[in-house]
Amino acid sequence: MKVLVTGGAGFIGSHLVRRLMALGYEVTVLDNLSTGVRAHLPEEGFTFWELDDRAPEARERIVGGHFDAIVHLAGQTMVDASIRDPHFDASENVLGTVNVLEAARASGVKRVIFASTAAAYGDVEEDVLPLQEQLPLAPMSFYGLTKVVAERYLALYQALYGLDYVVLRFANVYGERQGDKGEGGVISIFAKRVAKGEPLIIFGDGGQTRDFIYAGDIANGIVHALTTEHANTAYNLSTQTETSLNDLVAIFGKAVGRELHPAHEAAREGDIYRSMLANEKAKASLHWQPEVSLEEGLRRTVAYFASAEL
Ligand SMILES: NC(=O)c1ccc[n+]([C@@H]2O[C@H](COP(=O)([O-])OP(=O)(O)OC[C@H]3O[C@@H](n4cnc5c(N)ncnc54)[C@H](O)[C@@H]3O)[C@@H](O)[C@H]2O)c1
Incomplete structure (x- = not known):
């Protein structure tokens, strides 16, 4: 084709x-x-x-x-x-x-x-x-x-x-080769910082969720x-799973084998608090389902940013 x-x-x-x-x-x-x-x-x-x-x-x-x-x-x-x-x-x-x-x-x-x-x-x-x-x-x-x-x-x-x-x-x-300007950039921003050993910053209380x-x-x-x-x-x-930014930091930590301690700054105006998309329709009709766990995906993403020229 x-x-x-x-x-x-x-x-x-x-x-x-x-x-x-x-x-x-x-x-x-x-x-x-x-x-x-x-x-x-x-x-x-x-x-x-x-x-x-x-x-x-x-x-x-x-x-x-x-x-x-x-x-x-x-x-x-x-x-x-x-x-x-x-x-x-x-x-x-x-x-x-x-x-x-x-x-x-x-x-x-x-x-x-x-x-x-x-x-x-x-x-x-x-x-x-x-x-x-x-x-x-x-x-x-x-x-x-x-x-x-x-x-x-x-x-x-x-x-x-x-x-x-x-x-x-x-x-x-999220994943390898993601830029940090468009949609969903939080993981690429965090992954670059983790790869460089820089601190992570969470805007707001970190309870906000996304479907990564x-x-x-x-x-x-x-x-x-x-x-x-x-x-x-x-x-x-989608994965039909909500992950809070606090949980995301913890999973990042697991993926790279060290505990990460993010700093918190004021929440950004206009950001929605919770987000999750159903995926039953795609599973039933496209016979598709997500296969890569967040921990595994983060491991690949951090490894990429650690080896890429930043
Ligand atoms: N990354 C996400 O989380 C996400 C979520 C929902 C939807 N999307 C959609 O998926 C698509 C791909 O997103 P991405 O994250 O890979 O973004 P990206 O910016 O990396 O990719 C967009 C690509 O389109 C090219 N492009 C932009 N304008 C163009 C034009 N006028 N003519 C030809 N090429 C042009 C860019 O050079 C780039 O290679 C986009 O349509 C985006 O809206 C992305």
Whole structure:
């Protein structure tokens, strides 16, 4: 199967491209290297196009590439940046998606997999945790909003042109090669600090929770989405486990074999307190489940940051 991965030089892309290559897929990566890093991918074994997904040239290349499927990861991932600059966010996440969908429609691509987010749900009452896919989407950031808009474009392209899609709403993804600006950055920040022997800082009381999922498990979920018979719907990819930041520090300590004593600073405004996504739908229909424990994933992540040039 011939697959295009937009944003393939990014953090999640770097895990996905390796997995697809290992499984024998014919892979092309399209990335403008705005946050992605070419050296985060293997030197060879796939085609690399350094292009912006909003450019007319990107559309032409995609049409000429005759792909069976597109995994659309490219976009801007920073909640704060979306609030500061909604124009930039909409250009990246809406116009980029429309350009890719237009190319997909014009070239007979069979399926588009889209990277959406827990931020699509917005701030939900804690008693509805874990969040299920059928909840109303009420994003509280422009980033969440542009992801929801992109989801709706996918559904409309399906209705109008029969282009199949799978929306995957990722929880907080972590692992090797993660940057520390976009979504879910707390683990990459902590891992770099642990690797350098620097103290960890927790904003607030540390009781705030997140649903942390290893990037290799996300890559696996995307692979399942490429071939599922249950397309044209949205799935959460998550562990369905809440981990508090205090627990996270303790698990970090176990992973590296020493006790860590974080400093506490004032809580950051606007951060949601608890977060957890249900994963029963993905387990039942995609026949996927997360396999890497948080302790094992943290061990791999710290080892990576300890060996990488920081
Ligand atoms: N990391 C998470 O926890 C998380 C959670 C939910 C959803 N997501 C989504 O998953 C996707 C991948 O995220 P990531 O964490 O790997 O981020 P990332 O920033 O590492 O990857 C994004 C990639 O897209 C590329 N890119 C950005 N704008 C582009 C453009 N206009 N044209 C071409 N390439 C462009 C970047 O260079 C980068 O390689 C994003 O769509 C993000 O919103 C990530």
